[in-house]
Amino acid sequence: MTTIKDLSLAIDESACAIDFSDFPEDVQLCILSFLTPPEVASFACTSKRFDSLCKSDGKLWFNMCDRRWGSKTRIKKWGNGKITYRNLYQTLSDWENLIGFWRQGGFTTSPLLIFFEWGPSFVTGFRVSPAKDGTYGVVKAPFLWMSLSPEGQVVNFLDPEGRPEILEDFADSDRFKFPESELVPVNVRLVGKTYFVVEEDTSFGARRRLSSGSGRVNGSVVDEDVIGAAESSGSPGTSPDQAVVEIYQYLANRTSPGADRASRRQRRREKQRQARRKLEPQHYVKIVDCSPTTARPLQGLWKGIYDDMALGFYLVAYDNIGGISCQKVCSPSENLCHIMRFISKQPVFWAANPTFIESPISPEEQNLYTSRVHLRPSAAEDHTHQHLPLTGNEGVSRILRINFSHDLALPEWVGPNPPHAHGRIWQYGDGTFGFGSLQDSFIRDLKHVAKNGCLLDTVDPLS
Structure with missing residues (x-):
């Protein structure tokens, strides 16, 4: 049963209700900036005033761009500030x-x-x-x-x-x-x-020359044949000024003796030069899970020592059946066999069950860790520390058992002599980890390649 108290509360709430149109325009723009373009289009149909607001490129669409990417790039600098923010929003x-x-x-x-x-x-x-x-x-x-x-x-x-x-x-x-x-x-x-x-x-x-107005000489529109000649004679990257010179040169050659032969020879030479420069299509695939998460602490792109003691990249991925695999990501300058390993996706290690051994760590596991030497770059700041402690930020926080018997877990990766070995992953307090086989006495320590969207430890290419 509705009481007088309930009715009074309802009246008070209705009296305090504020319509969206009562908000100041800057507040409205802030709220609308969280909408997607289809949602903005739907909202614009509610009234003529909101239709005008939603079409305001310098207000709403700027706010949408600035809210989403303003902390990452300079919104007003794109296209020298001359493009519409609606176009910019779609592109970004x-x-x-x-x-x-x-x-x-x-x-x-x-x-x-x-x-x-x-x-x-x-x-x-x-x-x-x-x-x-x-x-x-x-x-x-x-x-x-x-x-x-x-x-x-x-x-x-x-x-x-x-x-x-x-x-x-x-x-x-x-x-x-x-x-x-x-x-x-x-x-x-x-x-x-x-x-x-x-x-x-x-x-x-050709598109650049036309957009810059170089398709017009002395107030006359140059025909398509001229544009085609300039395009064929100009290599990719020809500047607008060079394009104008080429068009004038082409027009002059057409009226001079032997112009056709000279023009054909010039175009043939330029086409040959372009053919030499032609870039073959390059295909790229995204590394989707390139950073660790709470649920998948080992996943991502890491850097560490390879077998030849050179620094390289490792990619650790979790699969849909609960396993963890690690692959080498090799560069073209490395040994050809390394590249073929990467293409054939032969893993470095495999963990069938990502269940960690938590603290306290048994004496046997402590001995497995402390008896090994850490492999690190020769000039790394901490390369002299042959052994890391079991406690602290650099100490071991937990341990994961892994194996190198790929023929058991991944039969399609079997080679002529598949390895049979077991090992450990030692995860440290700072989130990094090291791994090693029980058949040797080494630990390969891995570090982050990037963090919070930024590359770490970048080096000047010229050095």
């Missing part, structure tokens, strides 16, 4: 999934490991490889830039040389600048969330 939504680690599939001499991160007004993909200075350092060399021009067009450039000074030019520029001819314009084709293809953009020169 598509590119957001690129952030993180990717590996190139198949047998290739191109960089196998790529790391994408946000820049001030672009997304950058870096080659990542172990440093050869005897430390846990990694070399971070720029590889691919993705941005937007002031006209709102997607522009992607690949640098085969990985020169850090070009990255500085991109970061310090207040406006979009056409890069040097050594950069290759490319198309980046995203396929779902875990796969993309990089292909050379052979039409970029």
Whole structure:
């Protein structure tokens, strides 16, 4: 039965109710910035006032971009601030999934490991490889830039040389600048969330010249034949000024004696040069679980010593049946057999049951740990510490039994002489771990490659 007290409470609540339209506009924009584009479109249908607010590019769509990516990149700097924020929102939504680690599939001499991160007004993909200075350092060399021009067009450039000074030019520029001819314009084709293809953009020169107005000479529109000639004579990366010179040169050659033969020879030479520069399509697959979690503390990309005592990368993954496997992620500069191991996915170790031995640790397990030598880079700061304590942040927090008998757990990975060995994973208090076989007296300690979206221990490529 409804009482007078209940009715009075209902009246008080209705009197205190505030309509969304009563909020100040900045509060409305803050709330609406959490919506998705389809939700914004639906909300715009509720009234003419909200329709106008939802179409406000400088208000709502800026707030949506700023809330989602403002802490990662400079929203107002993209496209020199001349593009619509609605276009920017769509582009950054598509590119957001690129952030993180990717590996190139198949047998290739191109960089196998790529790391994408946000820049001030672009997304950058870096080659990542172990440093050869005897430390846990990694070399971070720029590889691919993705941005937007002031006209709102997607522009992607690949640098085969990985020169850090070009990255500085991109970061310090207040406006979009056409890069040097050594950069290759490319198309980046995203396929779902875990796969993309990089292909050379052979039409970029013509599109860039047209958008810059170089399709008009002395107020007259140049015909398609002229544009085609300029495109064929200009290599990928031709600047707008060079394009104008090429068009004038083509027009002059067409009216001079022997122009046809000279023009054909020039186009043939340039086409041959372009053919030599042609970039083969490159395919990349995302390393989805590249960081450890509470439920999967060992998963992710790690760095540690290989058999030849050089620094390398390890990928630890949990499968759907409760097992843990570890693979080497090799670079093209390493021994060919290492690359073939990576392609054939032969694991380093296998754990059928990820159940840890928790504290207190038995004397037998303590002896297994303390009797072993830690393998680390020769110049690492703590390489002189041959034995780590069982307590503290660097001490062992728990232990996991592993085996190297891959023929029992993974029959499809059996080689002519499958290994038969057992070992341990020793997880330390700081979240890192080491592993080793019981057949030898060593522990390979692994460290984080990246943390909180940033590469650790980066080394200048020039050094």
